[in-house]
Amino acid sequence: MDATPRWLTPEQKAAWDSFIRMQEKLVGRLSRRVQADSGMSASDYIVLVKLTEAGGRMRFMDLVKLVEWEKSRMSHQVGRMAKRGLVAKEECPDDGRGAFIVATPAGHEAIEDAAPVHVDHVRRLFIDALTQEDLAALARISNRVLAHMENQPD
Amino acid sequence: MDATPRWLTPEQKAAWDSFIRMQEKLVGRLSRRVQADSGMSASDYIVLVKLTEAGGRMRFMDLVKLVEWEKSRMSHQVGRMAKRGLVAKEECPDDGRGAFIVATPAGHEAIEDAAPVHVDHVRRLFIDALTQEDLAALARISNRVLAHMENQPD
DNA sequence: CTAAGGTAGGTGATGCGTCAACCAAAGCTC
DNA sequence: GAGCTTTGGTTGACGCATCACCTACCTTAG
Numbered sequence: 001m002d003a004t005p006r007w008l009t010p011e012q013k014a015a016w017d018s019f020i021r022m023q024e025k026l027v028g029r030l031s032r033r034v035q036a037d038s039g040m041s042a043s044d045y046i047v048l049v050k051l052t053e054a055g056g057r058m059r060f061m062d063l064v065k066l067v068e069w070e071k072s073r074m075s076h077q078v079g080r081m082a083k084r085g086l087v088a089k090e091e092c093p094d095d096g097r098g099a100f101i102v103a104t105p106a107g108h109e110a111i112e113d114a115a116p117v118h119v120d121h122v123r124r125l126f127i128d129a130l131t132q133e134d135l136a137a138l139a140r141i142s143n144r145v146l147a148h149m150e151n152q153p154d
Numbered sequence: 155m156d157a158t159p160r161w162l163t164p165e166q167k168a169a170w171d172s173f174i175r176m177q178e179k180l181v182g183r184l185s186r187r188v189q190a191d192s193g194m195s196a197s198d199y200i201v202l203v204k205l206t207e208a209g210g211r212m213r214f215m216d217l218v219k220l221v222e223w224e225k226s227r228m229s230h231q232v233g234r235m236a237k238r239g240l241v242a243k244e245e246c247p248d249d250g251r252g253a254f255i256v257a258t259p260a261g262h263e264a265i266e267d268a269a270p271v272h273v274d275h276v277r278r279l280f281i282d283a284l285t286q287e288d289l290a291a292l293a294r295i296s297n298r299v300l301a302h303m304e305n306q307p308d
Numbered sequence: 309c310t311a312a313g314g315t316a317g318g319t320g321a322t323g324c325g326t327c328a329a330c331c332a333a334a335g336c337t338c
Numbered sequence: 339g340a341g342c343t344t345t346g347g348t349t350g351a352c353g354c355a356t357c358a359c360c361t362a363c364c365t366t367a368g
Contacts, residue, residue, distance in 0.1 A: 004274065004277065015296075016280070023181070033308065119161055122170060123158065129302030134298070139165075141291065144283050147283075149180065
């Protein structure tokens with residue numbers, strides 16, 4: 001009875017705390033940098049990256065799946081981005097409900113300017129801290145956790 | 155010239171992508187769970203954890219430093235938490251500007267109910283996916299990145 | 309052909325995070 | 339003790355994330 005202990009072991013807790021702290025600081029710093037450097041939010045950035053990587057023009061739902069967001073979040077996001085001129089929405093002739101999301105010239109330019117700067121920060125703050133083996137280990141661990149989560153409810 | 159390459163190597167990019175993806179999914183799932191299970195936001199949760207661990211009563215700025223947030227964020231946060239009855243604010247007799255933040259009985263109860271459930275989810279989604287060695291490696295890597303970031307501007 | 313159910317996408321309310329500006333009390337300095 | 343800086347903490351505006359719900363269109367069984 002009571003198979004799972006109530007708390008984590010000290011080593012587990014220490015590992016968890018370090019991971020969470022690192023991840024929060026790193027992601028926070030990077031998203032503040034992209035905002036300061038490019039005037040785009042981190043969400044703008046990632047949507048533009050994925051969209052332009054895929055040719056600069058996609059169906060809304062395909063974009064949702066690619067970025068792995070909820071459609072509501074994406075809808076709000078592209079709404080804001082359209083207002084800022086980074087993307088445009090086009091009707092879909094084949095499907096009356098559908099929409100194409102298209103990167104505007106301004107969107108292309110924004111991401112082409114922002115991407116190398118962002119990569120530099122990723123390298124400076126993260127990659128440079130680690131050896132090749134560290135990086136490989138982290139990739140393996142991340143994929144292991146991802147795979148594990150997929151078999152878990154909720 | 156041009157000492158740093160414009161992009162990451164394929165292995166670097168793969169590691170970075172896996173890490174970011176894992177971290178987003180994991181943190182997202184955990185914070186949705188704590189919200190669903192306890193009615194508290196993830197921010198409520200962590201503030202209450204740190205506050206009660208420290209005795210349930212602290213100076214505002216000490217709490218800010220403990221949680222490593224900006225004071226503005228904490229100010230908004232404790233404002234909301236006070237409105238929900240999780241904490242209360244008291245004046246500080248020694249320092250006319252100062253405030254004590256105190257966990258209410260409802261706050262104590264909320265965190266005592268929520269904490270074991272949250273830990274179970276952490277274990278289920280994360281700890282159980284990894285070996286002891288994985289966990290140790292991740293802790294080491296996280297601390298290495300944290301230490302590295304401290305020496306970096308911005 | 310039509311009704312039922314699924315899919316594409318949007319909306320509005322609410323809470324959260326950040327930024328910049330602000331204010332008042334507390335030292336500090338001459 | 340008058341002016342300066344620092345510290346402790348708040349505020350308001352704005353963009354972002356989530357939730358629940360909604361509409362329009364498409365698909366398919368009968």
